[in-house]
Amino acid sequence: MRIVICGVGALGSTAVQYLRAVGAELRLVDFDRVESKNLLAQWFVKQSLGKNKAEAIRLQLANFYGVKAEAFGVRLAATNATELLGGCDLALDCFDNADSRILLSEAARALGVPLLHGALAADGMFGLVRWDERFTADREDQAGAATCEGGEHLPMIGMIGATLARTVQDFVKSGMQHDYLVSLSGVTRTY
Secondary structure, eight states, rough: OEEEEEEEEEHHHHHHHTTTTTTSEEEEOOOOBBBGGGTSSSSSSSGTTTTTTEEEEEEEEIIOOOOEEEEESSSSOOOTHHHHHHHOOOOOOSSSSSHHHHHHHHHHHHHTTEEEEEOOOTTSSSEEEEEGGGGGOOOSTTOOOOTTSTTTTTTHHHHHHHHHHHHHHHHHHHOOOOEEETTTEEEEEEE
């Protein structure tokens, strides 16, 4: 089984940390670089500053746990989506913007790759883990508005990342595709 994780910022890096033992090959996709502000809410170490996020996570998986992964330090685009998703059995959307989510959804559907979305509300009060068939990407109130800087949403990020990882485990093990609403009062299965 090969899983592609698109966007390894707050949600993606947290999910990857929990997915290290899922028994699948991991492919990490993110064009961004690690900045000092990322250290508060994302799974990066100080030595990763300035490195591409996908490569930094790949190195951390190898160095901390002996887990091998592929890193693609590129922006998902219509011109490379087929290559990035090619040969994958599952795609994980951990992007923080609607345009990337929509592009990934279109590519996954065209290739017949199951797609699981993870999303955090801008105010950090709830999150969703939802399969593509029941997910609609919404636009940010302000394009590029950060939802995870400063660390204040770290507990919610952890809950959503763990729920993403558990949902992937269930899919890998038995093909189950449940959706979840994650809030400060807990995790509720919605499908």
